[in-house]
Amino acid sequence: MNEPTTALEEWRRYWPTVLAAMVGMSFYTVLTYSLSTFIGPLEAEFGWSRTALSSGLTVFAGISMLGGPFIGMAVDKFGTRKLGIIGMVLAGLAFAAFSLLNGSIVQWIALYVIYGIFALAIKSTVWSAGISSVFTHARSLALAVVLSGSALGQTLAPLAANKLINAFGWREAYIWLGLGWAGVALVLLIPFYFDAHARKAREAPGSEQKPAIILPGLTIKEATRDSRVIRIALANLLMASVGSGVSVHLVRIVSETGISMDTAVEIAATAGLAGLIGKLGVGWLLDRVQGSLIPFSGFAIGAFGHFLLIGLIGGATPLLIGAMCIGFASGAGLQISTYLISRYAGLRNFGAIFGTISSMMMAGTALGPMFAGAVHDLTGSYDILEMIAAPVMLLCATLFVGLGPYPEFTRPEQD
Structure with missing residues (x-):
């Protein structure tokens, strides 16, 4: 397939990939931006301090910091499609697992550790690499749209969490947010999200060994x-x-x-x-x-x-x-x-x-x-x-x- 020669051609061909990546990026931010809404119910039920409730995000940030280079190397080797899809499934389930909280701070931290590890596969590095691999002429705007997923999460996560908590309680809210938001992302990722590695593989579906793709750039x-x-x-x-x-x-x-x-x-x-x-x-x-x-x-x-x-x-x-x-x-x-x-x-x-x-x-x-x-x-x-x-x-x-x-x-x- 011939490569697009203009920005307009890139958008016509790859806009579904951008949309899927943007929604995927938005889910990565839900845990952070919904926490303030969950603080009240969790305080009331377990008597936890604000410091204890905030400690999970510190753990999450630490895992993201330490795991960033390793997930980046995995992206370069395997591409982003499989990582993004598998990560979305596991991160969605891990988010829903917060509904099982029983009042133990150890369990609270453990859930953040589990979620943090799975969420490495859906962080901005993954979506940015995938979009950059297929866009050249309109790469900056495409990246901007994808990274705007964080603003989408920042805006909608507190509102959605608040409505769900008021309607069903905080446990069900974790389940609906985790499985629902990640589920919407998967509905878009599976049929529409294809980076350069995945597109190259689709061009040779009958070959026993899928061709490796090495993109230009620095070592x-x-x-x-x-x-x-x-x-x-x-x-x-x-x-x-x-x-x-x-x-x-x-x-x-x-x-x-x-x-x-x-x-x-x-x-x-x-x-x-x-x-x-x-x-x-x-x-x-x-x-x-x-x-x-x-x-x-x-x-x-x-x-x-x-x-x-x-x-x-x-x-x-x-x-x-x-x-x-x-x-x-x-x-x-x-x-x-x-x-x-x-x-x-x-x-x-x-x-x-x-x-x-x-x-x-x-x-x-x-x-x-x-x-x-x-x-x-x-x-x-x-x-x-x-x-x-x-x-x-x-x-x-x-x-x-x-x-x-x-x-x-x-x-x-x-x-």
């Missing part, structure tokens, strides 16, 4: 010495470290400037919408404009947002703009980095390379909220946090300056 050793890859990785580590802390504490950061709690919640909610705009807007632009302007601007906007949240300018409007800038930068930052790694490192070992970068981001995500809380405990405010975050984000932006033109990789010999 892992070459990537570890490539200054462009290192700069992108460092920018993501720094962004995650300051950004996660601010995001988790955003409502409190805004409310402690004198804004009412209700208004603070509304202001913080705009960050999610701005993040979606950042993903899609930057995704569309990166397919059309090469250079440092878009990557630099995407991160620099975050620096401006952190400056506004210091509260030097009175009123709710600067805080609203600041929250939206931070949300935009968060969405745009992941989109920028995923796309640029696919261009500067290529696709040969995209899973392992981006999986490692993703693990670095998870490390920052795990440490950031604790650092933000420590700053507040020591100083009584978040001002120093924002004073640190603003220049750090500006440093992240400068790391994207002068990366140079995208390299042209030659496809290695097929076995």
Whole structure:
């Protein structure tokens, strides 16, 4: 089959794969974004503290951090179709298993360990690698749509969990969310989700040994010495470290400037919408404009947002703009980095390379909220946090300056 020669042709041929991957990506976020809705019922039934309830997400983040490079190598070797489908089945069952909680914290942590291991096969590395393998001309926008699945989960998971808990109770809510959401994803993944490995295999259905497909790009050793890859990785580590802390504490950061709690919640909610705009807007632009302007601007906007949240300018409007800038930068930052790694490192070992970068981001995500809380405990405010975050984000932006033109990789010999 001839390869598409334009972005429009790619979308006409591969849009079902993008849709399936987006829904798959959305389920990966359900456990995180539904927890706040389950906290009340679990507290009431078992008497658990907020610290104990939050400990599961720390375990989940740790597993994602440690397992990222390994799942990336599996993606490079086996492709993403089988991993995504099997992972969705197991993760859905593991999510539903939370309905069996009996009040034991050990069981709570054990379920997070089990879910965390299975969920490695449905994290962003998997879907990003699969989409990058079939899209060239419209790759950035396709990645943006897929990664927007996280915003879909962030928006719908609390609403769905709340309705299910009110209608059936928290145990049944875990079952419906786990089997229902994962089931919808599987209905789309099985008939529609085919990455380059799977498409190559379908072209030779009668052969005894399915042909291996080796995509062009850097080896892992070459990537570890490539200054462009290192700069992108460092920018993501720094962004995650300051950004996660601010995001988790955003409502409190805004409310402690004198804004009412209700208004603070509304202001913080705009960050999610701005993040979606950042993903899609930057995704569309990166397919059309090469250079440092878009990557630099995407991160620099975050620096401006952190400056506004210091509260030097009175009123709710600067805080609203600041929250939206931070949300935009968060969405745009992941989109920028995923796309640029696919261009500067290529696709040969995209899973392992981006999986490692993703693990670095998870490390920052795990440490950031604790650092933000420590700053507040020591100083009584978040001002120093924002004073640190603003220049750090500006440093992240400068790391994207002068990366140079995208390299042209030659496809290695097929076995």
